[in-house]
Structure formats: C-alpha cells, structure tokens
Amino acid sequence: MAPNNDDPFKLLIHKLERLAKLDEKDEAAIRTLPFRIVRYTAGQHLVHEGDRPTDCCLLLEGFACRYKLTNSGARQIVSFHMAGDILDLQHLMLARADHSVSTITDAVVAWLPAANIREMLTRHPVINEALWRDSLIDASIFREWVLNVGRRDAKARVAHMLCEFAARREAAGLGSAERFELPMTQEQIADATGMTPIHVNRMLHALAEDGVIARDKRSVQILDWEGMQRAGDFRPAYLHAAA
Amino acid sequence: MAPNNDDPFKLLIHKLERLAKLDEKDEAAIRTLPFRIVRYTAGQHLVHEGDRPTDCCLLLEGFACRYKLTNSGARQIVSFHMAGDILDLQHLMLARADHSVSTITDAVVAWLPAANIREMLTRHPVINEALWRDSLIDASIFREWVLNVGRRDAKARVAHMLCEFAARREAAGLGSAERFELPMTQEQIADATGMTPIHVNRMLHALAEDGVIARDKRSVQILDWEGMQRAGDFRPAYLHAAA
DNA sequence: CGTAGGTTTGACTGATCTCAAGTTTGGTGG
DNA sequence: CCACCAAACTTGAGATCAGTCAAACCTACG
Numbered sequence: 001m002a003p004n005n006d007d008p009f010k011l012l013i014h015k016l017e018r019l020a021k022l023d024e025k026d027e028a029a030i031r032t033l034p035f036r037i038v039r040y041t042a043g044q045h046l047v048h049e050g051d052r053p054t055d056c057c058l059l060l061e062g063f064a065c066r067y068k069l070t071n072s073g074a075r076q077i078v079s080f081h082m083a084g085d086i087l088d089l090q091h092l093m094l095a096r097a098d099h100s101v102s103t104i105t106d107a108v109v110a111w112l113p114a115a116n117i118r119e120m121l122t123r124h125p126v127i128n129e130a131l132w133r134d135s136l137i138d139a140s141i142f143r144e145w146v147l148n149v150g151r152r153d154a155k156a157r158v159a160h161m162l163c164e165f166a167a168r169r170e171a172a173g174l175g176s177a178e179r180f181e182l183p184m185t186q187e188q189i190a191d192a193t194g195m196t197p198i199h200v201n202r203m204l205h206a207l208a209e210d211g212v213i214a215r216d217k218r219s220v221q222i223l224d225w226e227g228m229q230r231a232g233d234f235r236p237a238y239l240h241a242a243a
Numbered sequence: 244m245a246p247n248n249d250d251p252f253k254l255l256i257h258k259l260e261r262l263a264k265l266d267e268k269d270e271a272a273i274r275t276l277p278f279r280i281v282r283y284t285a286g287q288h289l290v291h292e293g294d295r296p297t298d299c300c301l302l303l304e305g306f307a308c309r310y311k312l313t314n315s316g317a318r319q320i321v322s323f324h325m326a327g328d329i330l331d332l333q334h335l336m337l338a339r340a341d342h343s344v345s346t347i348t349d350a351v352v353a354w355l356p357a358a359n360i361r362e363m364l365t366r367h368p369v370i371n372e373a374l375w376r377d378s379l380i381d382a383s384i385f386r387e388w389v390l391n392v393g394r395r396d397a398k399a400r401v402a403h404m405l406c407e408f409a410a411r412r413e414a415a416g417l418g419s420a421e422r423f424e425l426p427m428t429q430e431q432i433a434d435a436t437g438m439t440p441i442h443v444n445r446m447l448h449a450l451a452e453d454g455v456i457a458r459d460k461r462s463v464q465i466l467d468w469e470g471m472q473r474a475g476d477f478r479p480a481y482l483h484a485a486a
Numbered sequence: 487c488g489t490a491g492g493t494t495t496g497a498c499t500g501a502t503c504t505c506a507a508g509t510t511t512g513g514t515g516g
Numbered sequence: 517c518c519a520c521c522a523a524a525c526t527t528g529a530g531a532t533c534a535g536t537c538a539a540a541c542c543t544a545c546g
Contacts, residue, residue, distance in 0.1 A: 050480070068390045071476045076390040090383070093376040098383045098481040122368050132375055133336045135382065140333065140341045142385035147311045147319040149393040150437030154502070185524065194393030196503055201526060217511080217525095233314045237293070238341040397534065428492065442534055444494060460493095460543090 008035060008060050008110045011084030014173060018241075020130035029120050029127065035110040040103045046087065047101040053091045055111040059083055062107025063183035067191065068099045077192040079141060080104075080165065080184065084172050089135050092117055105183045137240045144238045149194040152233055157193040158203040159232030162213070164239070166222060171241050179221040207231060251278060251303050251353045254327030257416060261484075263373035272363050272370065278353040283346045289330065290344040296334045298354040302326055305350025306426035310434065311342045320435040322384060323347075323408060323427065327415050332378050335361055348426045380483045387481045392437040395476055400436040401446040402475030405456070407482070409465060414484050422464040450474060 009030050016022055016030075037060070040046070046057050049068065059081055066087065067077045078099060081087055087101050092114050121128040141164075148160050166177035182189075186204070187197040195203075207213045212228040214221045222228050229235070252273055259265055259273075280303070283289070289300050292311065302324055309330065310320045321342060324330055330344050335357050364371040384407075391403050409420035425432075429447070430440040438446075450456045455471040457464045465471050472478070 066386075068386060070390065070394050071478075074394040076394040078386045078389045090379045093372065093379050094383070094483050096480060096483070098483070099386055121371075125365050128364075128371065129336065132378075135375075136333045136336050136378060139378065139382035139385055140337070142382055142389060143309075143311060143321045143342055146321045146385060146388045146392060147313065149389060150319040151313050151317040187524080197525085198504085198527090199502060202502095205526085235314075237339060240337050240339070240341070430492080439535055440493085441495090441536085445534090448494085 008037065008058070009033075011060070011172065012058055012086070015084050016127070016130040016134070019133045020126045022126055022130065026124050026126050029124050033112050033116055033120065035112050038109050038111060040107045040109060042103055042105050042107075045100060045102045046109060047091075047097050047099075049097055049100045051097045052095055053088060053097060053114070055113050056089060056091055056117060057087045057101070058110045058112060059085050059087055060108040060110055062103060062105040064101060064103045064107060065184070065188065065192070066099050066101050075191045076194065077188060078145065079138070080192065082169060082172055082174060084174075086131075086134070089131060089138070092121075092131075104185075104188060133240075140238045140240060145192075154193075154195055154199055155203045155206055156231060156233050157195065158189065158200055159207055159212070159228060160234050161189060161193055161232075162207075162220065162222075163229055163232045163234035163236075166220075167234075167236050167239060167241075171239070177222065177225070179219065182218045182220055251280065251301070252276075254303070254415065255301055255329070258327050259370070259373040259377070262376045263369045265369055265373065269367050269369050272367050276355050276359055276363065278355050281352050281354060283350045283352060285346055285348045285350075288343060288345045289352060290334075290340050290342075292340055292343045294340045295338055296331060296340060296357070298356050299332060299334055299360060300330045300344070301353040301355060302328050302330055303351040303353055305346060305348040307344060307346050307350060308427070308431065308435070309342050309344050318434045319437065320431060321388065322381070323435065325412060325415055325417060327417075329374075329377070332374060332381070335364075335374075347428075347431060376483075383481045383483060388435075397436075397438055397442055398446045398449055399474060399476050400438065401432060401443055402450055402455070402471060403477050404432060404436055404475075405450075405463065405465075406472055406475045406477035406479075410477075410479050410482060410484075414482070420465065420468070422462065425461045425463055 013022070013027055013030060046064065047053055061083050064081045064087055065077045066079045067075050069075055088097065091097065121131070148157050152160060166180060169175060169180060170177040186200045190197040190200045193200065204215060208215055210231065212222065212224045212231055214223055256265070256270055256273060289307065290296055304326050307324045307330055308320045309322045309324070310318050312318055331340065334340065364374070391400050395403060409423060412418060412423060413420040429443045433440040433443045436443065447458060451458055453470070453474065455465065455467045455474055457466055
C-alpha cells in the first residue's frame with residue numbers, strides 16, 4: 001500500500017474542509033506544520049494515561065483506539081480511529097493524558113508539535129473553528145457510546161458499533177459502507193461495547209442469522225442496511241456529518 | 244436563596260479563570276455579553292434533541308442533566324450539571340442538538356446568543372482557550388462515563404457517580420465534598436449509571452452497610468473518602484482540576 | 487388528609503458472564 | 517512448501533449479577 005508520506009495532510013484537510021470553510025491560506029498553514037512520521041505495528045502504544053504529551057498524533061494509515069483501564073485491569077475502549085483522525089487533539093489544551101492510545105493494526109502516524117498547532121489556531125480562526133468542531137463531534141460520539149453501553153442490549157450494542165464504523169469509514173472516504181474488513185478483533189469489539197468476547201461472538205452470529213450481515217473471517221457485508229440500523233438503534237445524526 | 248441575577252457570570256468566570264489566564268479585558272468581554280434570564284421548575288426541558296439552538300445556556304442556580312433516548316424509550320443521562328456550567332457549549336459550533344437538556348431541580352438559566360460568544364472568541368484568544376478547555380474536560384468526563392457504565396459493577400458505578408458529583412461540587416465552590424444534598428432521584432442515578440432504580444437503591448444501601456457513606460433522605464455524608472474512592476474506582480485525574 | 491412521586495423490600499427471571507474445551511487462521515522457521 | 521505455534525474464534529454448560537414484577541411504605545405538598 002502506498003504510504004501517505006507524499007501528502008500526509010490530505011485526509012485531514014479533506015475532513016476539515018467539511019467542518020469549516022478553509023481558504024488557501026488556511027490550507028497552506030496546515031501543510032507547513034512541522035511533523036515527524038513514525039511507523040507502528042499493531043498493538044503499540046502512542047500515548048499512555050498520565051503522560052504529558054507535547055505532540056499530537058495524526059493517523060495517516062491503519063487503525064487505532066483510545067482506551068481506559070479500571071483499577072482491576074478491565075479495559076474499556078472509548079473510541080476507534082481511522083486514517084485522517086487526530087487521535088489526541090485534547091492534548092492541545094490539557095496537560096495530562098486521561099487515557100491511552102494504541103494502534104490496533106500496523107499504522108503510520110504523523111506527530112505534530114502541539115505548540116505549533118496552538119500558534120496556528122491564533123492566526124487562523126477558521127482552523128480553530130474546524131478543529132474545535134472536530135473535537136465536539138468526538139464528544140458527541142462519546143455521548144452516544146455512553147448510551148450504547150448503558151442502555152442497549154448486547155446485540156444492539158454490537159450492531160451499533162458496526163453501523164458507526166461503516167458510516168464513519170464511508171464518510172472519511174475510506175470505502176463503501178456495504179462491505180468492509182474489520183480491523184479489530186472480537187476482543188476489541190468486546191472492550192468497546194462493555195461485553196465479553198464470547199458474547200460478542202454469539203451476537204455476531206445472531207446478526208448473521210437475522211440476515212442483516214454476512215461474515216467471512218474479518219470481512220463484513222451489510223446485507224440489509226435498514227435492518228442493521230434497526231438492529232443497532234443507529235441514527236447517524238450524532239456524527240454531525242451533514243453540515 | 245439569593246438568585247445570581249446580580250452577577251450571573253460570577254461562577255462561570257471563577258471557573259474559566261482556573262482554565263486560562265483571563266485578563267481584565269477578557270472578563271469585561273464576558274460581562275458585556277447579552278443574556279436573558281429564565282427560571283425553570285424541576286424537569287423542564289431546555290433543549291430537545293434535534294433542535295437548532297441559537298443560544299447557549301449557562302446554569303446559574305440549581306441542577307440539570309443531559310440525556311439521550313434509545314428508540315425503545317430507555318433514557319441514558321450522559322452528564323449532570325451544576326451552577327456555573329454551560330450546558331450546551333457544543334451549540335456554538337454544531338447546528339443540531341444530538342441530545343436533550345433538562346433541569347432536575349428548580350433552576351435559573353442565562354441564555355447567551357451563540358453568535359455573540361463566537362464573535363467574542365475571535366477577539367479574545369484566552370477565552371477561546373478557556374472554553375475549548377472546558378469542552379475538552381466535558382469530553383474527558385464522557386470517556387470516564389463510558390468506562391464507568393461499560394466496565395464497572397453496579398456498586399462501583401453508583402459509588403463513582405457519587406464521588407464525581409462530590410468532587411465537582413467542591414471544585415465549583417458549591418460546598419464540601421464530605422456532606423451534601425443529592426439533587427437527583429434514584430431513578431436519575433439509574434439512568435446515569437445504566438441500571439434500574441431498584442438496583443441503585445440496593446447499591447446505596449450496600450455502600451451504607453460497607454460504612455463508606457451515611458444517608459438520610461437525599462442527604463449523603465461520605466464517612467470514608469478513601470474507602471469511597473476505592474469502592475467507586477475513582478481517580479479524579481480525568482476531571483483535569485489541577486492546572 | 488389525600489395524592490403522587492419517590493423509596494424500599496421480596497421473590498423470581500433471565501441476559502450475560504465464567505469456565506472449559508476445541509477449532510480455525512495466519513504467520514514463521516526449517 | 518510444509519509443520520508448527522500463538523492468537524483468534526467458536527461452542528457448550530453452568531453460575532450470577534442485575535433486571536422484572538409486585539407490593540408496601542414514606543413524605544412532601546396541595
């Protein structure tokens with residue numbers, strides 16, 4: 001696969017353009033940010049809870065997640081991320097990481113110094129607006145996850161997670177929502193939905209039996225998008241995708 | 244109780260000063276924002292999911308919550324709020340409300356036109372920073388709630404919710420964390436923790452039997468703050484209270 | 487006082503977890 | 517190219533935490 005090294009900001013700018021009206025100067029400001037490209041294998045940590053990060057990481061390729069641990073060691077994934085996402089925008093403004101970030105597949109990341117981004121924000125109000133909006137959408141997704149984990153039953157939780165993944169993937173321009181390869185293991189789906197991997201497995205089988213999805217290894221085909229949305233109680237408004 | 248009408252911005256400025264170094268001009272800019280004071284009784288709605296709000300609401304007195312509903316009508320409270328909190332800062336930047344806001348006690352609210360706030364942000368970078376930081380802390384709390392609801396057992400969930408309420412209340416200067424009056428019903432605690440009110444009731448009794456709290460009607464006394472934090476797996480770093 | 491909303495208690499049910507084996511898959515080294 | 521290994525997935529059976537249903541019991545307020 002071709003690394004995005006030649007244009008690391010392509011997907012990010014694509015996303016921010018949907019969030020605010022960037023002009024050429026704004027775009028140029030983003031493109032002149034200093035950065036450092038690092039490649040990671042699956043399962044490596046980019047940020048540890050408690051760190052004081054000085055850089056923000058922009059995911060160029062692959063998939064990542066953010067998670068927290070209980071004192072007893074149980075893990076809760078709080079978000080999944082894909083190419084074009086900034087994984088820890090909060091470190092622009094918050095000193096200490098309140099959660100960890102790790103890759104879930106092999107990945108390529110561009111590290112951007114937070115100080116440079118902050119300085120850019122003061123001179124480019126439209127970028128300020130776009131990034132703020134991006135972080136507010138992040139927060140909206142967290143709220144939906146509280147609802148998902150708090151009030152939906154197991155089958156709906158898994159279905160909702162799949163719907164969100166498909167919808168975001170498509171919105172980010174990474175491929176169709178009809179059929180895709182899941183980057184995460186069933187254990188990671190379990191950690192994201194507050195379940196055990198065993199029950200995730202059963203619910204995936206149940207969704208297939210219901211005829212809304214077909215699976216082959218990690219690849220998922222959504223056979224009935226209407227039915228799948230119903231199964232997952234998925235209404236995409238919270239993604240704020242429509243401007 | 245004396246309404247905060249005489250200085251509606253007092254608690255907000257107090258909070259923002261801990262988030263960024265406001266100077267006198269910044270403070271003056273906040274104080275000259277136009278506003279409209281409205282009084283509400285318990286259980287009234289300030290924002291409905293799907294609305295396109297043009298104003299942001301600043302809570303001056305009383306308590307409020309934000310919540311979402313599943314299609315089947317189950318409610319999940321995603322946050323509790325107290326005097327000094329802006330309840331829907333996201334409407335500065337996001338057109339449609341992705342959740343509802345309602346009072347849980349009698350309350351006084353100042354409505355601030357979002358356009359005026361946005362205009363203020365462009366001229367006062369420090370306020371921009373403070374409000375952004377506030378919304379990032381909001382997001383951090385949502386992440387902790389995903390963890391709470393997803394990976395803690397019933398007793399810990401209730402204990403965590405109480406710890407957070409006590410800690411935020413104290414940090415906001417609204418009184419001691421040792422003893423306080425709960426503004427919310429057990430049904431609302433249930434909706435916040437993803438439980439049934441019946442089980443919330445049992446867990447409150449269990450915490451009292453464990454000797455970490457004492458209750459009398461809605462008033463709660465924390466007898467053993469260490470033990471209570473242990474019971475709730477509560478580590479306050481996610482509140483980002485220390486600058 | 488009567489009423490409605492909130493809280494408490496008990497008995498039963500059930501969704502999801504736990505424990506325990508297998509089976510499949512994908513990567514690695516010979 | 518094949519054999520092996522670890523990780524991921526799958527399946528079954530039994531246990532349990534939390535939900536459901538039902539009924540009192542407070543208590544604040546009109």
